[in-house]
Amino acid sequence: MxxxxxxxxxxxxxxxxxxxxxxxxxxxxxxxxxxxxxxxxxxxxxxxxxxxxxxxxxxxxxxxxxxxxxxxxxxxxxxxxxxxxxxxxxxxxxxxxxxxxxxxxxxxxxxxxxxxxxxxxxxxxxxxxxxxxxxxxxxxxxxxxxxxxxxxxxxxxxxRQVGERLRLQRKLMELLFTEHPRPDFDDAVAERAARVGWTLPSVVAVGVLLRPAREAVAPAVGAEVLLDMEFEQPRMIVPDPDAGGRAELLRRAMTGWSGAIGPAVPLAQAAKSLRWAEVAVGLMERKLLPAGEVLHCTEHTEALVLLPPEELLDDLATRRLAPLAECGPTHARRLAETLLAWLETRGGAPEVANRLGVHPQTVRYRLRQIRELWGDEIDDPDRRFELELVLRAQRLRGDLEERRTP
Missing domain, CATH: 1.10.490 (Globin-like)
Structure with a gap:
């Protein structure tokens, strides 16, 4: 050529x-x-x-x-x-x-x-x-x-600029996650926020994320959301979480990710929101809360309150549900489900039967057995409260069936 x-x-x-x-x-x-x-x-x-x-x-x-x-x-x-x-x-x-x-x-x-x-x-x-x-x-x-x-x-x-901004942003987040703020907390937060160009919100919610894969690309949450990907479970701070359109923008940005967003709190109490988000993620990892999406803690209050104090509730269940030890496993579970439905409805046999999806006569038979097992203790308001606590916790864990009708 x-x-x-x-x-x-x-x-x-x-x-x-x-x-x-x-x-x-x-x-x-x-x-x-x-x-x-x-x-x-x-x-x-x-x-x-x-x-x-x-x-x-x-x-x-x-x-x-x-x-x-x-x-x-x-x-x-x-x-x-x-x-x-x-x-x-x-x-x-x-x-x-x-x-x-x-x-x-x-x-x-x-x-x-x-x-x-x-x-x-x-x-x-x-x-x-x-x-x-x-x-x-x-x-x-x-x-x-x-x-x-x-x-x-x-x-x-x-x-270099991105690296420096991420370093400063991480320092800001560390300060916001401090459980016991130092005396100059407000001034220090304002100074660090100014260095990264972050407008201080009055209210925030903190998210803890579960990676879909080790090398997953960071979610495109926008500059107004502080995101730290250095943790094994990345963290983010969402300003003004209840602002119009914020939830939908987050939902789109978090496609493919899962995790939990804590309750909205004043900026100085961001550590509290983080703590609840971490609890929720822990329950997700144990398959006690739905996985595969980003949950909002405020929509799962019952599980967050009842499931974490596991040892205390187990001890309480052992004491309050002791009468069921005299029954076989299957019958004991059915009596527990009936007792919980009765405690939740405070109704008679028809209401409980409708809730469980069984015949009222079956409920009447079970309620008679319950009264025989617990005696007058079943009429004590404190005992009823404790029974409902432990039974709700067992239902959340999957030990009891979900109620069949609203």
Whole structure:
């Protein structure tokens, strides 16, 4: 396969050297013109001076033009991008919060002005149009190299900023999760929130998440929600959880994740919301609360109150349900279900039967047995309360059947 003929290499050496001399002479003025135009288009562009008091941007522009012209003046040499100055420029743009679009627009402006001037010089030096077209292609390839270096610096700065924001955000969350706030709590929270640009809400809810996979992508909850993915069970702080549309936005953002969101509390009491969310997640892991979704603790109050004090309730159940030990397992479970339905309804046999989905005569038979087993103790309000507690807890654990009718 033949190599395409180069129009630039066909230009006589003296003509190329003449062109290079003209371009080199114009470089300082051209660099000044480019910087002036950049400052006009981007008035907030910071001007950083080098040790000699010269703008670094001007030094970089001039050097880029000089390298381009010098290397093209030697036929057969590849145009190489000058090193770190443009990477530093991209890093500076990232640290000052400008976008990549702005950065690339600056390069396009500089390239357009450079090419306009080089085209004029090409005419003066009698460079044939085909050779100038080839020069333009080399110029844009050179520009790509400059942009690549600047984007690398920009990405480094962006990553550093993200890392620093996450570090500061984690420090803010640690402070909010303190059980016993220090005397300067309010001032410290305000200072840390300002450093991460977080508007202090009056009310928050804290979420604890279960990862769908080890390398799961963080949920897209938005900047207003503080999220710490460093924990095995990631945590998040949701500001103003009852604000309009907040629940729906969270639901969409948490697709594929599961976990629990604690109750809404004043900002200074975020640790309380965290504690309930952790309890709920623990119950989810034990399959005592539904898994596969993000639950709201306020919708599962009964389970959160009755299930965690397991040892105390087990001891209470052993004492209060002792009369059932005289019955077989199946019959004991049916009597317990009937007793719970009676305690919940405070009704007669028809109401209890309707709740259980059995015949009223069956309920009457069981209620007589219950009274025989517990005697007058069944009429004591405190004993009835304790019985209902332990029976509700057993139902939540799956030891008793759910009531069949509302």
């Amino acid at each position: 033949s190599v395409p003929r180069s129009a630039w290499r066909d230009v006589p050496g003296p003509v190329i050297r003449r062109f290079a001399e003209l371009a080199a002479a114009e470089t300082p003025a051209l660099a000044d013109e480019i910087l002036t135009e950049l400052r006009r288009e981007y008035p907030h562009l910071p001007i950083v001076l080098d040790q000699a008091g010269e703008p670094l941007a001007l030094v970089g522009i001039r050097r880029a033009i000089e390298v381009f012209v010098r290397q093209l003046a030697t036929p057969g040499r590849t145009v190489e991008v000058p090193p770190s100055v443009f990477q530093d420029f991209g890093r500076g743009e990232g640290l000052h919060g400008r976008s990549l679009d702005t950065l690339q627009a600056m390069y396009r402006l500089g390239t357009r002005l450079t090419w306009r001037r080089l085209a004029e010089l090409g005419q003066q030096a009698d460079i044939p149009p085909p050779a100038m077209y080839e020069l333009a292609e080399a110029g844009y390839a050179y520009l790509d190299g400059l942009v690549e270096q600047s984007v690398r610096g920009y990405a480094e700065a962006a990553a």
